[in-house]
Amino acid sequence: MCYNERADFSARFLCFALQDRGTKELFVTTKTSLSVEKLLEKLITDETPPTLQDLSAFSDLSRSNWGRVREMWSAIPEPRRFESVRLLVEAAYEEIQLQLGRLLRVALEDESERVRAVAITGLWEDNNEDLIGPLIQTLHNDPSETLRGLAAGALGPFILGGELEEIDAAQAMRAEEALLAVLHAEEEPISIQCRALESLSFSSEAGVRQLIEDAYYSPYDEMQVSALVAMGRSADTRWRAAAQQELDNSSPEIRAAAARTCGELEARDALDEILVLLEDEDKPVRLAAIFALGHLGGDEATEALNAMLESTDPDEVTAAEDALEEIVFFGDPNAIPLFDESEDEWETDDDPDDW
Numbered sequence: 119m120c121y122n123e124r125a126d127f128s129a130r131f132l133c134f135a136l137q138d139r140g141t142k143e144l145f146v147t148t149k150t151s152l153s154v155e156k157l158l159e160k161l162i163t164d165e166t167p168p169t170l171q172d173l174s175a176f177s178d179l180s181r182s183n184w185g186r187v188r189e190m191w192s193a194i195p196e197p198r199r200f201e202s203v204r205l206l207v208e209a210a211y212e213e214i215q216l217q218l219g220r221l222l223r224v225a226l227e228d229e230s231e232r233v234r235a236v237a238i239t240g241l242w243e244d245n246n247e248d249l250i251g252p253l254i255q256t257l258h259n260d261p262s263e264t265l266r267g268l269a270a271g272a273l274g275p276f277i278l279g280g281e282l283e284e285i286d287a288a289q290a291m292r293a294e295e296a297l298l299a300v301l302h303a304e305e306e307p308i309s310i311q312c313r314a315l316e317s318l319s320f321s322s323e324a325g326v327r328q329l330i331e332d333a334y335y336s337p338y339d340e341m342q343v344s345a346l347v348a349m350g351r352s353a354d355t356r357w358r359a360a361a362q363q364e365l366d367n368s369s370p371e372i373r374a375a376a377a378r379t380c381g382e383l384e385a386r387d388a389l390d391e392i393l394v395l396l397e398d399e400d401k402p403v404r405l406a407a408i409f410a411l412g413h414l415g416g417d418e419a420t421e422a423l424n425a426m427l428e429s430t431d432p433d434e435v436t437a438a439e440d441a442l443e444e445i446v447f448f449g450d451p452n453a454i455p456l457f458d459e460s461e462d463e464w465e466t467d468d469d470p471d472d473w
Contacts, residue, residue: 381410412441
């Protein structure tokens with residue numbers, strides 16, 4: 119499974135939106151014969167919980183059905199709205215045929231904070247530019263700090279899309295300017311500024327590197343963690359030394375972020391230290407080390423990951439399986455290298471000792 123930046127966004131956001139979910143639901147395999155009109159009626163009046171198959175009527179809404187959903191949405195009780203969107207968003211991670219874009223645009227305007235939160239998580243792979251405006255609106259005006267942070271994070275893929283020329287450069291700049299405004303506003307909560315920095319790190323603008331460095335020297339651990347996350351996303355190999363020196367930090371959050379960044383930047387000099395982190399007392403650090411080994415590759419990493427397949431922790435086993443698949447991908451001799459190792463890592467005027 120190749121690492122995907124947008125999938126990384128979704129995983130983090132879903133932790134908030136689905137943190138209270140119960141047992142895992144069965145995913146829908148066939149679309150319901152229930153009409154959108156009948157489903158709306160059922161959600162409004164029937165106390166029986168809808169099935170995922172019923173809810174699949176909300177997939178790929180026509181314009182007329184979209185209008186009907188918008189008209190009737192608020193009549194559905196809030197717990198039912200939340201549960202319906204939650205189930206569909208979770209199912210969409212496995213069922214690619216579920217097309218929820220129009221439904222989630224309705225949910226994004228819901229009066230309920232938790233419904234809006236799940237809507238943002240579900241839109242992680244939707245790169246349509248019409249979302250930039252609503253996300254910026256949420257970033258600046260939503261009363262919930264959590265939602266504003268989610269919106270800041272959700273703008274990251276649009277910055278990346280602008281860099282990859284997948285979306286209009288002017289639209290990507292709108293997102294970038296909104297994030298910069300938040301990052302430079304002293305009154306903004308640090309949690310929102312952290313998400314803004316992480317999203318801005320996809321930008322190739324020259325000033326972004328200074329923003330990351332400033333955050334790295336912040337007195338706040340949370341901002342230092344975000345700086346490390348930003349280093350990994352920047353694809354700037356000059357950050358390798360900074361990430362490697364944090365692998366033995368006393369903070370488990372910083373160790374985990376540093377390990378992941380070393381993997382993303384393919385800092386192979388850090389291999390021995392990453393291997394040590396497989397025995398770390400904190401599980402998130404161990405999982406980050408497993409992720410990093412998948413990107414670093416080589417015989418030692420492969421051997422260590424195969425050993426992790428014997429772990430009694432199912433999360434570690436799953437992470438090791440994914441990492442081994444990453445090694446196969448990154449080890450493909452025909453694959454395009456992510457970094458040009460022939461260039462001097464410190465070819466600019468920056469002095470690595472200043473870090």
